[in-house]
Amino acid sequence: DAKTTQPNSMESNEEEPVHLPCNHSTISGTDYIHWYRQLPSQGPEYVIHGLTSNVNNRMASLAIAEDRKSSTLILHRATLRDAAVYYCILRGYGGSQGNLIFGKGTKLSVKP
Amino acid sequence: GAGVSQSPSNKVTEKGKDVELRCDPISGHTALYWYRQSLGQGLEFLIYFQGNSAPDKSGLPSDRFSAERTGGSVSTLTIQRTQQEDSAVYLCASSTRTGGDYGYTFGSGTRLTVV
Numbered sequence: 001d002a003k004t005t006q007p008n009s010m011e012s013n014e015e016e017p018v019h020l021p022c023n024h025s026t027i028s029g030t031d032y033i034h035w036y037r038q039l040p041s042q043g044p045e046y047v048i049h050g051l052t053s054n055v056n057n058r059m060a061s062l063a064i065a066e067d068r069k070s071s072t073l074i075l076h077r078a079t080l081r082d083a084a085v086y087y088c089i090l091r092g093y094g095g096s097q098g099n100l101i102f103g104k105g106t107k108l109s110v111k112p
Numbered sequence: 113g114a115g116v117s118q119s120p121s122n123k124v125t126e127k128g129k130d131v132e133l134r135c136d137p138i139s140g141h142t143a144l145y146w147y148r149q150s151l152g153q154g155l156e157f158l159i160y161f162q163g164n165s166a167p168d169k170s171g172l173p174s175d176r177f178s179a180e181r182t183g184g185s186v187s188t189l190t191i192q193r194t195q196q197e198d199s200a201v202y203l204c205a206s207s208t209r210t211g212g213d214y215g216y217t218f219g220s221g222t223r224l225t226v227v
Contacts, residue, residue: 032213043203043218044155051213099145099168100205100216102155 004088009107012078020073020106022088027068032091034100035062035073037084044087044102047073083110114138116219118204124225125194133189133222137206144187145207145216146179150200158202161187194226 005023012018024033034049048055048062050071055062061074075082087105117136125131137144146158157171161181172178176194181187191198201223205216 034215036216043205043221044216046215046217049213049215099157099160101157102147104154 003101004090004103006086006088006103006106008104009109011109011111012075012082014080014110014112015077018075018078018082018108018110020075020086020088020108021070022072023070024088024090025069027090028092030092033062033064033068033071034089034091035060036087036089036100036102037082038087038105039081039084047086049091078108078110080110080112083108116204116206116217118202118219118222120222121220122223122225124227127196127226128193130190130192131194131224133191133202133224135187135189135204135206135219137185137187137204138217139185141206141208141217142184143207143209143214144181145205146187146189147203147205148200149203149221155203158189191224194224196226199224199226 032049032051035047036044037047038044048057048060050062050064063072085105085107087102089100091100119134123131142163145160147155148158149155159167159169159172159179161167176192179189201221203218203221205218207216208214
């Protein structure tokens with residue numbers, strides 16, 4: 001199974017940008033890179049996903065390396081509400097390959 | 113509804129009793145997934161349904177666990193003869209398709225406590 005590697009924890013200051021890294025050296029050509037986050041006492045929340053090109057949405061940006069072996073989730077201005085566990089996950093194409101397999105993620109702390 | 117709905121939000125049961133947890137996915141979502149999350153742990157995949165296909169039960173931890181999805185919509189996760197190690201938050205998610213280009217929407221979960 002394709003797997004991802006993330007730092008266990010990161011800290012950020014409020015209103016500063018945050019770059020959350022993820023390594024996925026065994027990614028296959030059909031795997032999409034998904035990011036989810038889980039706030040305390042809540043279910044996971046979809047953040048963003050991409051295949052090859054960088055992606056932007058209202059929540060974040062996703063920068064994907066040219067060889068696709070790594071990616072970075074970018075929060076442009078961290079707020080206290082962004083404190084959560086962030087999961088980088090590879091999602092395959094169809095069937096069981098489409099299951100999201102969660103790792104331990106990165107626990108992001110945001111300081112005021 | 114607008115989101116994935118799970119009920120009950122909390123359930124306390126005695127060891128040895130059976131419990132049923134319900135998930136109502138987003139209308140039109142053909143894929144439905146069950147996960148569980150023990151205290152301080154990551155999410156553990158349990159089972160997934162896609163349309164009328166046979167479910168992928170590869171994550172169910174024992175034969176005490178089973179799940180159904182009726183009419184391609186509502187799903188029920190049943191745990192028979194509950195044990196204390198079954199205590200966890202049970203999360204349901206749905207998705208438009210199973211392809212990689214589609215995200216999941218999760219419910220808020222059912223917190224199960226076995227005493």
